[in-house]
Amino acid sequence: MVLVPAARAERLATRRRASDDSLWALLDAVKDPEIPALSLWELGVLQDVYHEGSCVTVVITPTYSGCPALHAMEQAVREHLTVAGHPNVRVVTRLAPPWTTDWLSTSARRLLYEYGIAPPTADVIGCPQCGSTHTARISEFGSTACKALYRCGDCGEPFDYFKPL
Amino acid sequence: MPSNDLFTYSIALADDALILGQRLTEWVSNAPTLEEELALANVALDHIGRARMFYGHAGQLVDDGRSEDDLAFGRDCREFTNLLINELPRGDFAFTMVRQFFVDAFNVPFLTALIQSSEPTLAAIGAKAVKESTYHLRRSRDWMLRLGDGSAESHSRTQRAIDELWGYTPELFEAFAAEDRLAEAGLAPDRGALKSQWRNTVDATFAEATLRCPTAAWSVRGGRGGVHTEHLGHLLAQMQYLQRTYPGQQW
Numbered sequence: 001m002v003l004v005p006a007a008r009a010e011r012l013a014t015r016r017r018a019s020d021d022s023l024w025a026l027l028d029a030v031k032d033p034e035i036p037a038l039s040l041w042e043l044g045v046l047q048d049v050y051h052e053g054s055c056v057t058v059v060i061t062p063t064y065s066g067c068p069a070l071h072a073m074e075q076a077v078r079e080h081l082t083v084a085g086h087p088n089v090r091v092v093t094r095l096a097p098p099w100t101t102d103w104l105s106t107s108a109r110r111l112l113y114e115y116g117i118a119p120p121t122a123d124v125i126g127c128p129q130c131g132s133t134h135t136a137r138i139s140e141f142g143s144t145a146c147k148a149l150y151r152c153g154d155c156g157e158p159f160d161y162f163k164p165l
Numbered sequence: 166m167p168s169n170d171l172f173t174y175s176i177a178l179a180d181d182a183l184i185l186g187q188r189l190t191e192w193v194s195n196a197p198t199l200e201e202e203l204a205l206a207n208v209a210l211d212h213i214g215r216a217r218m219f220y221g222h223a224g225q226l227v228d229d230g231r232s233e234d235d236l237a238f239g240r241d242c243r244e245f246t247n248l249l250i251n252e253l254p255r256g257d258f259a260f261t262m263v264r265q266f267f268v269d270a271f272n273v274p275f276l277t278a279l280i281q282s283s284e285p286t287l288a289a290i291g292a293k294a295v296k297e298s299t300y301h302l303r304r305s306r307d308w309m310l311r312l313g314d315g316s317a318e319s320h321s322r323t324q325r326a327i328d329e330l331w332g333y334t335p336e337l338f339e340a341f342a343a344e345d346r347l348a349e350a351g352l353a354p355d356r357g358a359l360k361s362q363w364r365n366t367v368d369a370t371f372a373e374a375t376l377r378c379p380t381a382a383w384s385v386r387g388g389r390g391g392v393h394t395e396h397l398g399h400l401l402a403q404m405q406y407l408q409r410t411y412p413g414q415q416w
Contacts, residue, residue: 064210064211065217066217095289139203143203149200
């Protein structure tokens with residue numbers, strides 16, 4: 001039996017406590033612009049959403065300090081809520097607790113893998129193309145701040161690895 | 166709450182991160198390999214993101230309507246208070262990586278200590294940034310080993326960079342008056358106390374990399390007082406061009 005890490009359990013509890021589940025369901029449709037396999041919730045960027053008078057407040061946290069996608073995410077959140085009849089949106093960026101890949105659920109990790117990105121692991125890194133564990137790092141950094149670049153020794157394909165943080 | 170001191174302090178930390186980030190971006194389209202280009206750009210992005218968090222915090226403290234952009238692009242050379250090591254021209258790849266290693270080896274213990282700040286935003290920035298700097302240090306340390314213990318050419322260039330940069334490292338450990346008061350009040354780390362930890366990282370890495378620490382005693386300082394090398398003005402002229410020409414321009 002593998003227990004859910006405390007940090008992830010806490011996020012799940014926030015969502016379960018929510019008074020209005022429809023807002024959460026709406027935002028489940030907002031995907032990460034750079035990794036469209038994951039929603040902002042699954043990525044761990046979306047922290048909270050709630051009504052505050054006539055306004056909807058959305059709390060997000062950046063993955064990496066300089067992540068250029070954060071602005072696009074904020075725009076996407078505004079658009080989705082506006083189209084769904086909530087034009088009055090306040091997006092708050094929260095820094096603490098700092099984003100961690102511990103927030104990625106098992107299903108989020110599977111979605112990454114199916115999308116062709118090796119999910120973060122403390123174990124050996126498997127090739128998302130052929131499943132081989134015969135892999136080697138090409139670069140500590142990849143196409144976005146959250147990824148590193150690897151290559152498979154068996155199928156020869158390069159692939160992105162989602163760095164544990 | 167000494168908010169003037171907190172403002173000055175946040176600006177200094179923001180300037181450190183912004184100026185180093187800007188220097189790193191100069192490698193984009195010039196890096197030795199594609200992978201290094203991605204790496205340097207990503208490290209730059211982490212520093213610029215960090216600068217934005219510190220400027221944002223400073224902006225909230227004074228609430229005089231100045232935005233992050235105003236603070237980054239609307240101040241002149243003498244108003245910048247970054248440490249000199251961050252503004253030196255990027256040099257060759259060895260110079261860039263030695264500088265990065267010196268700064269990363271400082272940032273890891275510094276940001277770790279910043280998490281203990283009783284000012285919640287500074288503590289939160291510390292907690293976020295230390296994860297990134299730990300990753301940066303792993304890479305810059307690895308480059309010290311590869312370059313130092315690599316070819317005769319890479320070794321001599323790396324040693325030359327160390328000799329050139331050494332005199333800029335004492336300033337990393339010198340607090341300015343506002344910082345001393347904040348440290349006294351538990352709001353900021355005592356940066357002077359981090360020197361032995363930094364030196365241990367450097368000594369252990371250089372021993373393994375067959376590099377040596379210089380014995381020369383020269384050192385320069387002045388960044389915190391706005392007294393800079395001749396290089397900062399050129400950097401700002403390029404970095405601030407757009408906002409100076411079209412004030413208030415937005416993406």
